[in-house]
Amino acid sequence: MAGALLPAMTVMTFASAIVPTRAAAQGLPTLGQSSASDLSPAMERKLGERVMRAIRADPDYLSDLLLSDYINALGSRLVSATRKVGLDASQSFEFFVVRDPAINAFSLPGGFIGINTGLIVTTRTESELASVVGHETGHVLQHHIARMLGQQSQNSWIALGGLLLGLLAGIGARSPDLGMGIAMGGQGLAVDRQLRFSRDAEREADRVGFQLLQAAGFDTYAMPTFFERLQRADAINEAGVPEYVRTHPLTTDRIADMLNRSRGAGYRQPEQSPEYAFVRARALVLQQKSASDYATIADAQRTAIRTQTAPSVAGAWYAVALAEFKQRRWEPARDALEKSRTAFGGTGPGTPSLAVLGSDIARQSGRPEEALRIATQARAAFPLSQAADMAYADALVASQRIPEATKFLQAQVERYRSEPIWWRALAGAWAAGGKRARQHEALAEQYALQGQWMAAVSQLKLARDAGDADFYEMSTIDAKLHEFQRRYREDKEDEKDFNKQFG
Template sequence: MALAMLPVMTAMTFAAVVIPTQAAAQSLPSLGQSSAADLSPAMERKLGERVMREIRADPDYLSDLLLSDYVNALGGKLVAAARTVGLDASQSFEFFVVRDSDINAFSLPGGFIGINTGLIVATRTESELASVIGHETGHVLQHHIARMLGQQSQNSWIALGGMLLGLLAGIGARSPDLGMGIAMGGQGLAVDRQLRFSRDAEREADRVGFQLLQAAGFDTYAMPTFFERLQRADSINEAGVPEYVRTHPLTTDRIADMLNRSRTAAYRQPVQSPEYAFVRARSLVLQQKSASDYAAIADAQRTAIRAQTTSNVAAAWYAVALAEFKQRRWVPAREALEKSRAAFGGTGPGTPSLAVLASDIARLSGQPDEALRVAAQARAAFPLSQAADMAYADALVASQRIPDATKFLQAQVERYRSEPIWWRALAGAWAAAGKRTRQHAALAEQYALQGQWMAAVSQLKLAREAGDASFYEMSVIDARLHEFQRRYKDDKEDEKDFGKLAG
């Protein structure tokens, strides 16, 4: 799996300079002074975006909007909590999900934090999931890479360049072993001090993550509880050691530190989002890759429901419904979803996961009007949900309301300017409307956001040749064409700079 080699980056997480409160600073290990001059926030973001382009092009990157909505809302709560405890959380953060059954999470330059589906499935409460995301956010907030650069200067630049190029080589060639080899070679000059730094960084990230958990209203006992469970898995079966244990060595001292902090913290009853259980079930299904895998998940969940061994019947039926949906078995999917909704209780759309799946089943089974009704209801109930918005757009197209769909999607690309998925949806709507120039121009914007400059240029050339553009549209296309060609040249120059860092 191409993304399997991403944990090599975890020990070196990157972000904006942090200003802890005096009390917080006294409780953190000393890692030396951060040095924005060694690696500026702008360079961090540039590095992160360069890596993210490769990740987003990988089939194991999940662009599922329900998962994206949830992890960004959860991560957003932790980032907001950082501000309440005196941490500088002014930079941008993006949380994303990777299709991988390994229990792991990782940080990248510039505030990008990845979460494996396997980690989501392995947690038992939302607070446990928040504890791991809080730990990764702690790495980012504490600006660990700048601190390491301040300690190791040139050697760290070589290590950083080697790790980045190794990551890109492994992803681009779909050869994790090759990428890992390059990365490890680049780290050779600084490995001893890096390891000592990493141990201190892990303890610091624990303590910052603990502060975030507490300030955001989560159960602080979740951090030592989850880490202890992973440590037990490590000691019981070496062959099945969780990835998170391998990339974030869990020591008894670290777990004891978190446990002692939990005992002295004021208790607050955590409120778990009802969406958590459905996101966990969705992650279980989406990390599968074949029809036989989906069928096995559906059978296993039905067995657990009958045997009364599942802790959440509504989520178990949701997993059945989604697994049947992935096999395009509309009737059993609808029946399972109805049972999920009944077990969940209440009226209305329920949660975003329930509502969006209901709309998708209706749309793909030939009931576009029902899909549109459910999606409209979901949009009203969950105005911040991109998934509900996309379900509504899909239903508009399925209902042959193409002018309404293009108008709606044009508003969405303005609202979510940095999200390629909306430009792709708009391109589909323009294709349905027979507007080829606009279709190709929208695809060009999608590719540009993904850093695929030559693909974007090709789409703009197709837009120019489509024959249905106005004078104004042709002027815009020409301007964008020059812009994308310039960005392509800039990227090539950046690659040379990264090569110099590694050489």
């Protein structure tokens, strides 16, 4: 995905940075009013969901629930602050993490915001991470992509269509050259007009992000500090320019603007989430892809602890524990996690990251009852944590408590209707209980949520042929089969319309 998704994503982020917009908060540059030709919120969401289908199917889309829980809590904290600054955030937002060491983040139409693991790892404080998420949220709140249509309708539609088709081509073909070529071909027709608005649009996103950062209780100095560090990386080593600098050109004026606003706002010590250090460590490990990479990370973190250069001792030991876990080295993993817990201090489960990894280590090393005990405590301590809920479900299955597991997971798929990962977990529980028809039916629901209609249809046919479904279940399977086939035909028609309109 690092070679296919993000080069195309870079174009989309660039587009969101340079298109014109209107001022919507005090102190924002005036970039013109919206018009009837702007992309409607419903169309924005539809286009965003279309791109997200491809992203979710990519193996480098991280469905890790600990990262997802954290980044969505952070994003929600910023979005909730819109009420304090008089901005409209009536649309829904979804924040997600991509496995890629490049320092980058990007926004899509419809409120979808992606954050690379490399960006999380590079930040030094939670406020620095929040400053980038806030900036991207500013792009979404100001509808920068949609407002491109208000300037030059025909060219903007061509540019937008080219960008989105480039994304889909780059993702589907896993070819960065193809994705970039299609995207830039369309964008070139309107780029001259768009470039005139690049600095103003970036300043607007900065200022909206700054307002959200301040209203949400983060350190506002984090924004100019982090951006200045990225700018220095640009100046020192052109070959290693952070992706975020390329897609969001950082200027001295922008950084000075944020610094002046921070001075005016005054400094206050922000309260940093205890999860930040563990999420940063987790992102560092999960962006690796081989056993040798995990071993290298474990050695480097041990060295950082020994030389007292680790920004967080608890986080560094957590990275060691996760890296050892990934290598299936249970005792070193357990030992490192205990050292992480000791460095963190406190009693009880600690944080979701500590508790879930403890449960995972116990379960994978053949201690299902210990895993269940830890997960049960975690659920009680962190009732909003999907990761703790999943650890509990996994521990139930490992303990051969299949009826409890399936009952719990059926409740979870109702609670998180749009999350494919819960249907996949339910399919695993049904498989453990020997319920083949229900296993395939659950997998069909997972694929349907990902927009993979033919895969969903295939799973329903397997469910129908499994031979262990009763009359009622067969009726349900047949009804879903007809529904998913209809949705597949509609999706193909939508694709034709999309290509006709934008291609």
